[in-house]
Amino acid sequence: MPSLLIIAHGSRRAASNDEVRALADAVRAQPGQTYDHVEAAFLELAEPGIPDGLAALAEKGVTEIVAFPYFLAAGTHVAQDIPDAIAEFGARYPQVGVRLTPHLGASIALPTAILDISGLDAAG
Amino acid sequence: MPSLLIIAHGSRRAASNDEVRALADAVRAQPGQTYDHVEAAFLELAEPGIPDGLAALAEKGVTEIVAFPYFLAAGTHVAQDIPDAIAEFGARYPQVGVRLTPHLGASIALPTAILDISGLDAAG
Numbered sequence: 001m002p003s004l005l006i007i008a009h010g011s012r013r014a015a016s017n018d019e020v021r022a023l024a025d026a027v028r029a030q031p032g033q034t035y036d037h038v039e040a041a042f043l044e045l046a047e048p049g050i051p052d053g054l055a056a057l058a059e060k061g062v063t064e065i066v067a068f069p070y071f072l073a074a075g076t077h078v079a080q081d082i083p084d085a086i087a088e089f090g091a092r093y094p095q096v097g098v099r100l101t102p103h104l105g106a107s108i109a110l111p112t113a114i115l116d117i118s119g120l121d122a123a124g
Numbered sequence: 125m126p127s128l129l130i131i132a133h134g135s136r137r138a139a140s141n142d143e144v145r146a147l148a149d150a151v152r153a154q155p156g157q158t159y160d161h162v163e164a165a166f167l168e169l170a171e172p173g174i175p176d177g178l179a180a181l182a183e184k185g186v187t188e189i190v191a192f193p194y195f196l197a198a199g200t201h202v203a204q205d206i207p208d209a210i211a212e213f214g215a216r217y218p219q220v221g222v223r224l225t226p227h228l229g230a231s232i233a234l235p236t237a238i239l240d241i242s243g244l245d246a247a248g
Contacts, residue, residue, distance in 0.1 A: 033239050073135065117228065117233040120231070
């Protein structure tokens, strides 16, 4: 099975980076989830960076990675910086496949998720 | 039924604000969704602001609003600025109930949503 790398922007505020790491932990712990590994990486300002985060998975023997940009808005980071970082990794680990999904804000599943989220949390 | 206000940060980049408005349109158009109205508002840099977005719903006769902070990280905006803006509205429209949900990044439904999103989009 593939592994999942959640790619966040990264923040000078350590608590924000920890929120992303906790999110990766929560995704990994979901009952029935099928990714071999679920990790977080950061475009900037926090560790690991994207190439290192991908490489850490490769060093665990992972050969297929789904890279999920945890970004709300399209922009240079999503359109260029993240693909560039993945390409940097690809040059070092050509045997590992990386499938880049749309960013969170453009996901076709987000509208349904927002209905679930707003309903669940409002009721909870 | 309540109405849903999706509260985003707002951006100097018009396309980012339009992404949020398109997201509200997509949520509104979801089959089976039960909110009477689904709209977007912005903390800053774009219109409508939060009090005006809430007031526009109130002027349509809405008496119950779910306010969903479309933010990834906790911070001053989520902890203080958004509640302050809702309180500003509440002072003008005390008959309208506003229920503030956790922000997107803290939603208990987000880990499942990310699994759905990464699987759907990777397969799509």
